[in-house]
Amino acid sequence: MKSKTKYLEFKTNEKIEIVNITQQVETVVSESEIKEGLCLVNSMHITASVFINDEESGLKEDYKKWLEELAPYEVKRYKHNLTGEDNAHAHLKRQIMGREVVVAVTEGRLDLGTWEQIFYGEFDGQRRKRVLVKIMGE
């Protein structure tokens, strides 16, 4: 059994931003030299997501608008913000989008469907954050 661990760093320009990280994850898979296995990609922060969906700019806007409807920013709405934070909304948004994805590695590559792309979803950005990539296999 082989394994490979790598930490990717992100600092987004916007508070809320969706970043395509497929190529960066694919690079870690190549470096690992693992041919058959599983690849975990997770946000290490609780106000951000890693998820798989479509690389289409309109859809990214739809996600932002929709998440704002389901979990509005409104500072006074949340008890968590009594701690001095204003990011309770980001904790909720991230639960809808998910913390992590697990992707199959087959014949040395991410085994993704035609339109599947891996995204880092930032909901409380403009500061340094990390994503963990761990591959296990042979």
Added chain:
Amino acid sequence: MKSKTKYLEFKTNEKIEIVNITQQVETVVSESEIKEGLCLVNSMHITASVFINDEESGLKEDYKKWLEELAPYEVKRYKHNLTGEDNAHAHLKRQIMGREVVVAVTEGRLDLGTWEQIFYGEFDGQRRKRVLVKIMGE
């Protein structure tokens, strides 16, 4: 370490449909001859889900109604549909239900709780789609 990869195919009759795939996944586990490991089951499409819940027809109706409330079909609501698609709603519904499940394999079987069943959740169906099953272990 052993691994086994299989692609299941689905073409649902309805646009939105929830299909129990537990037996098909269990069959792949048997074929793999893996006794202890992890089994990844994921949709390879971004308008469909794999999730675990209850085999109960009323609940399936509840899910459909609830998802329609949270992410309505309404074509004009979404920028993604300006590309000529009408399936933006399906991209959102799938995020709530999730892309994948990881299930333990113990003593050669899916290690599921009493009521846990694995479902393929289709939100933009009536065309051929794939689900990936990958098992890793020994």
Added chain:
Amino acid sequence: MKSKTKYLEFKTNEKIEIVNITQQVETVVSESEIKEGLCLVNSMHITASVFINDEESGLKEDYKKWLEELAPYEVKRYKHNLTGEDNAHAHLKRQIMGREVVVAVTEGRLDLGTWEQIFYGEFDGQRRKRVLVKIMGE
């Protein structure tokens, strides 16, 4: 390859409760003696979640309130409850929060971000339920 499987048991005092289980999972990782691998933690019940977020009491209250807005208890709202149950809402709440997490194990420890804590989210409690922990690696 090594693996370790353990079943944790919970019986919450409240119907809806969020329990920090990070230490219990960390203990299973220690017992496994696995240094590099993946750790699956999942609810074995379909009205409960395992998720990762922040240990902050206000945020826990925010989650409960928010989930009640998105998937209200209201018994008559759901077809599932025609079976005699009153827990349809709990099946929906759990889909938002997720069934499972997969956490990297690195140098013999859960490889969590600074604020990441693992929680058992119970939405239909006051009875005995199980969480599965399975670690695979070397």
